[in-house]
Ligand SMILES: [Fe+2]
């Protein structure tokens with residue numbers, strides 16, 4: 691049976707392979723669909739980690755609270771980098787520069803996860819638990835970033851709040867904390 695750590699690492703490799711293809715792609719016709727694919731994969735991956743994996747790290751790993759908080763910050767940097775790419779037309783130099791920034795941001799975060807978070811979690815969890823989490827991780831990914839499921843912990847995940855802010859057109863959302871997103875959304879309604 692699958693283990694959530696193996697699934698997370700496998701997806702990191704898939705994202706890296708997509709990044710390699712994207713960097714080698716020429717012209718908007720090749721670049722745009724690859725970017726859309728990697729963006730969707732990254733967003734689902736990060737959101738599923740925030741719902742299923744990080745709450746366990748917070749609870750079970752000593753210093754896990756800080757580790758998970760930093761990791762969510764890094765996800766937000768990735769989300770900002772994705773937005774930055776979307777501000778440019780595929781096929782342009784600025785688009786590829788923004789892609790390179792996204793690759794660097796993601797590479798850093800993947801390194802932290804694979805060298806710190808995942809080994810720490812492995813040390814402080816049982817194989818059985820990680821197998822059960824693997825299933826929940828897949829479910830969370832299928833659900834994507836939208837609503838329709840209650841995340842572990844209190845209320846909406848940061849990703850959900852961020853998505854609502856994007857739909858509402860809230861300016862400056864990518865640099866907002868979860869609390870600020872809640873406040874901004876509250877003001878809107
Ligand atoms: Fe990850």
Ligand SMILES: [Fe+2]
Nearest residue numbers: 736739761803
């Ligand atoms: Fe992550």
